[in-house]
Amino acid sequence: MKFAKLMVATAAFGMAAGAAHAADMATDMTLVSWGGAYQSSQQRAYVEPYIANNSGVKVVWDESSAEAVAKLRAMNEAGNVTWDLVDVVASDAIRLCDEGLAMEIDPDSDLAAAPDGKPASEDFGDLLVSDCFIPQIVYSTTFGYRTDMVGDTPPTDVCAVFDLKKYPGKRALEKRPINNMEWALLCDGVAKDKVYDVLATPAGQEQALKKLDTIKDQVIWWSAGADTPQLLADGEIVMGSTYNGRLFSVIEEQKQPVAMLWDAQVFDLDGWIIPAGLPADRLARVKDFVKFATDTQRLADQAKYISYGPARASSAPLVGKHADLGIEMAPHMPTDPNNAKNTFLYNYEFWADYRDDIDAKFQAWLAK
């Protein structure tokens, strides 16, 4: 009896769903991002056009991406996930997927194909680093330097960071081993393709820390992406690492005497994950949104507002001018051939394994 009722209800529901597809999508969406210029580029490139097409949809932003993994885990334990779509870096996406906190997606059915019909899995290619990850942008961690503090020979090589004689002054590095250890080994004569093999051994880790020791008392360690741009603008440091988009705004928007080094920039990815276990109506809405927000045009549009490279191969030719400054954005993309002469790809697998171990050594070294 009960079962039969259920069957009827399900059948009716199915028919209704076919007739009025939009009716069973939630109207509210909570998107989680990083705040600042990056979030506003998402707002302008994805959310505003989406709302223009789907009136009545309300989007709430939560600026929690930095703690997304911890918060999502806590929400999941409490059994009340309030987020619909979360912007995270790729390594966090891998961890969320590992922990079962993010939903696995099928790129070809969940994401839009390229304009020429190429399926999404090929358009994103290698950037689909996890089964749960929907890439948006390629960004890089690279160095910026004060043009007025480096004399007549501006640095062209990442090893300038370790050259206190030629470029005296403080430098800013991130307060974590990732990237710093790689740069240290590169500048200690390790070949680029051997860096992670060396870093996997205790001797290699020692070697990297020893190299960092040579500049330790000249380093200001940052933990927020805004620190280095501020320190550069204040003239506190001669050079420092940060995300390329932050340097772009120091150079082009604030017109500070700062230039990009680009050498040995470390590519990383940022993108969306859908939390696991969303109710059907919210899931339907978020899938609809994400398919739109990661299509070729939308990803290319985002580059109008911030200097991060679109994650789709098909978006690259569509990158145009900055919406407010009116300058060509292509030369400011980390993926631009001129900037990408010598690059380094963040090794997700390696750091998933070694991050705790090397971090313990790195922090112990820092505190000494």
Add this chain to the structure above:
Amino acid sequence: MSGHAEPETGPILASDGTPLKKRLARSLRMQKLRALALIAPLLIFVLVTFIAPIADMLFRSVENEIVSNTLPDTVAAVSDWDPKAQELPSEPVYQALYFDLFLAAEAKEHTKLGTRLNYEQVGISSLFRTSGRKLDDIGKVYEKWLIGLNPAWKSGEFWNELMRGAASAAPDTDLLAEQRARLTALTDDPMQQDIGFVPGSEIARILPLTAREYTANALFIAIDKNRDISKRGPWEAVYTALAVDLGDPEVQRAISGYQGPGSDELRAAAAAIDTAPPRDFTAAMIKVDKDWAKPENIQAIKIYSGKYTAGYYLNAIDMQKTLDGVSERPENQQIYMMLFGRTLFMSLLITFSCILLGYPVAWILANLPLRTSNLLMILVLLPFWTSLLVRTSAWKVMLQQQGVINDTLVWLGLLDDASRLIMINNQFGTIVAMTHILLPFMILPLYSVMQTIPPSYLRAAKSLGATNWTAFWRVYFPQSIPGIGAGSILVFILAIGYYITPEIVGGTTGTFISNRIAFHISSSLNWGLGAALGTILLAAVLALYWTYDKIVGIDNVKLGG
């Protein structure tokens, strides 16, 4: 029974005939209940927001069920293995590992365990992740072999009938319950729904491993995936289990007399067992990932197999669990004891500088006429009302090398431009900024205590011949001690758990233990270690409070007049 003789000696009765004592007790109880009801919201609030999280934290710092829940049979099998022999564990360990890991990978729980064990043994995270992806390959060969023998092995219907046994066969509900429990432990899901399948007890006795894996498969598919097991062939682990079972001479003997459904196909498969691919799980697992040949990885499972572990606490005091018991961590990884020491030392320093700076201010406030002192009080409170982040960032602007203080000193010619002072991103910066931020917590209790000290006492002391200093030190100061006590406790306890200021201005030498706790909670996700560090910090504070009570006496602390 004579009612008239009793009244004087019997209990005094109330108007309705109940003893008065009882009535009184009842009305008192009612009062208590009413009082309880009044404070109930607060009590519940405190329980929910304060006591429960602390209890949860304490529990998390020792909880370690994930290992035995995810790999139950491996944990059992590995207990006989002696890792010190420097040999790989025996075949049964790898066999148990395969079946445990297969189910865990299907339920997507294996990577969680990988993350957990990676805190102890580098590389396990990716070992579990790649194993989860490639584990299907092991079973595929047996599936191919069986289907090659007879296409019936592809049929979900056939398997279902085989595992149910004959219609007359007794159902084996124990096995079903056992597998439910296995899946519940693994997935944290109650798994209680009826799935319309119970394995037959005779077939379960003949093919123990197969029946077990098939039942787990049926339960998981029905409850988690909402699909009927009889619609499709089982997953690879069941084919593997059958190949293992059929290789057992005991099983072959039992099959020869079996009459239930599928018995002919079983006999045919048992007869062809020599053509089956070898059942060598050690080799198969090592082929999936060569790291399974490293004894350290199995060792980590063995060492951390208990449901509860002291491992997080040991990590939190720079020790580690090894095969030979507890030992110190390598020197290049020791950090927490130093950070605990630094946190205590710097908190004390900050408390003292607060006393030094706060005492005179409170004295002035307490001794000025009310109108002026109110004005000054606002100056004390104003920074108190400003955002913490703003104040901390302001110190950055003040103290940095291109900052206000250095610029002024250079402009005055007191300092050479090349030798600007380094006052931030070190301990000095942390102490200055935190002293400033915590100063009101010292001034306010001091002020309220000093207000109650009558000025006439000082005048009396002086009129009796005391010098200014004697009058202050012998008469005034002792009376202000309760204020110092209260202020010190407040400042010290706030300082010891401070996080944001050391993070922003602390650099590398000015960070506190709370910065590492925050790192483990929000970044490395090692909540167990974070909880252990937090618990130790809590215990340290309680111990200090106790000592303080013994030395100074908590009655000597006053927060107000």
